[in-house]
Amino acid sequence: MYCSKLFCVIVVLLGYFSVATVDAINCYQCNSHLDPECADLRAHPPHKVAGFHQPCDDTDAEGNPAFCRTMTYKFKFLKKTDLDASRVVRTCGYRRSMKECYIVDNDHHMESVCQCFEDGCNTAQNLSIFSIISTLVIASTLHFIF
Template sequence: MLYVRYFCGLLVVAVLCVQNGGAIRCYECNSVLEPNCIGNQENPLTENLKKECPEKKGDKPYTLCRKIRQFIDFEVNGLKPDTRTIRTCGYEDSQYANRCYQRSGFGGRQEVCACQTDDCNASSLIMSSATLTVGLLLLLKYCSA
């Protein structure tokens, strides 16, 4: 009887660990065209923005989702100051996977967050990271006291 429980436990773990071999699913939108892409209280993300990513772009497989926030700080090349959010599938699996980074140039800047699970580009990874960091610091403070 013990072996049956052991076998059932292993079977459950194996089923939970097996991932779908298909492409990742991400939110795909641009707030200039679809205000709900912003994903805030006034413009919440909607289910119709979720898309299955194609298997590949050229020879590169899609492996992650991205959320890009672009800020145009002052008028440049006829573009008025603006903020936009772009959510998309991604294929570059560099040192920035599951992290955020910032880029800036003349007149603007952008924050790019990349993540590797279905629909993960729904929220800000920075907020999640900040919440996790604060939680860990509080835990360390109270555990060491």
């Protein structure tokens, strides 16, 4: 009898400790239109951007797990000197892309989207990739026009 109670306790404890607990991922969540520091988090002291580092919900309504996302928008019809010619939005995401980064060319803006899967990983911008692809798109468009 004693052995079976001990066995039950061990099974319950093993079951309890073998269940992995998942903590929410923490992502930077901000919009450079509202908070200029969001455009380049690494250019500012940690205490200025610490408030942007917030937990995401574990999953969305469909059960998709959270990850971090950075979206960079370049508006086509604004001058580069305009404050809103570009915008950076850092947020939690729940629908993963097949690619780590991708670019979407919409009517009025180009959108660069990157996703990552570790706490606070959405600090960096992939502007060099964005610039290269933007240049290629413009060059190929000009090639077909002329």
